[in-house]
Amino acid sequence: xxxxxxxASVSGSPGQSITISCTGTNSDIGSYHLVTWYQQQPGKxxxxxIYEVNKRPSGVSNRFSxxxxxxxxxxxxxxxxxxxxADYYCCSYGGSGTWVFGGGTKLTVL
Amino acid sequence: xxQLQESGPGLVKPSETLSLTCxxxxxxxxxxxxxxxxxxxxxxxxxxWIATIFYSGSTYYNPSxxxxxxxxxxxxxxxxxxxxxxxxxxxxxxYYCARLGATVHFPGAFDYWGQGALVTVSS
Numbered sequence: 001x002x003x004x005x006x007x008a009s010v011s012g013s014p015g016q017s018i019t020i021s022c023t024g025t026n027s028d029i030g031s032y033h034l035v036t037w038y039q040q041q042p043g044k045x046x047x048x049x050i051y052e053v054n055k056r057p058s059g060v061s062n063r064f065s066x067x068x069x070x071x072x073x074x075x076x077x078x079x080x081x082x083x084x085x086a087d088y089y090c091c092s093y094g095g096s097g098t099w100v101f102g103g104g105t106k107l108t109v110l
Numbered sequence: 111x112x113q114l115q116e117s118g119p120g121l122v123k124p125s126e127t128l129s130l131t132c133x134x135x136x137x138x139x140x141x142x143x144x145x146x147x148x149x150x151x152x153x154x155x156x157x158x159w160i161a162t163i164f165y166s167g168s169t170y171y172n173p174s175x176x177x178x179x180x181x182x183x184x185x186x187x188x189x190x191x192x193x194x195x196x197x198x199x200x201x202x203x204x205y206y207c208a209r210l211g212a213t214v215h216f217p218g219a220f221d222y223w224g225q226g227a228l229v230t231v232s233s
Contacts, residue, residue, distance in 0.1 A: 001172065001173055001174060003156070003158075034217065034218035035218075036218055036219045036220070038157075038220075040157075045206055045223035045224065045225060045226055046157065046206075046220070046223060047223075048216070048219045048220060048221055051211070051216050051217070051218060051219035052217060052218060052219075057216065057219075057221070089156065089157050091157075091159070091218075091220075093218055096170070097162060097168075097170030098159070098170060098171075098172065098173070099147075099159040099162070100159065101149075101156060101157040101158060101159060102156070103156045104155075104156040104157070
């Protein structure tokens with residue numbers, strides 16, 4: 001079971017849009033609609049922002065959206081704000097009751 | 111409001127067994143709608159799923175931990191626990207317990223997390 005692949009860092013200016021990719025395999029992202037995205041602020045526990053690829057829990061801004069194509073899932077943040085600066089992790093079901101996280105992406109708001 | 115709280119020793123010697131307990135308050139752990147799991151994060155690194163347990167007792171483990179880990183649930187105390195044997199410095203991490211949606215409620219999402227417990231493996 002290998003970690004999902006995410007870019008180590010992305011950056012954008014306030015008001016811009018950014019996209020974070022998360023690449024897996026046919027055994028995880030490619031086979032299941034269970035991709036979740038987490039936001040982690042320094043020193044805090046992760047907070048889930050997107051579940052089932054593209055669903056947003058109540059309380060999460062509609063500036064956050066998710067999608068999937070083949071073995072790659074993506075998180076897009078539009079109208080970037082300073083408060084969005086954080087680490088972001090994807091997670092996918094890997095079959096047989098297992099879960100796999102991505103390596104994490106540090107988002108910097110310039 | 112659901113709350114999860116990790117507890118256990120913050121320092122474990124190499125080759126010994128790490129033991130952590132997660133106490134759940136605000137809801138019963140005995141629900142078919144959820145699973146309960148452990149995730150860890152080495153200092154400065156990413157998240158790693160360790161294990162998950164259903165209320166029924168069914169368990170699932172990360173194969174990379176090579177069967178060193180055991181997850182269990184105590185419904186009478188509304189707690190679940192993790193034991194990780196033969197620890198090395200590589201097991202030093204913040205260990206989080208979390209609730210995992212299993213059916214209609216946020217399926218596949220770890221929706222509630224504990225604050226995390228730092229466990230250091232050192233002699």
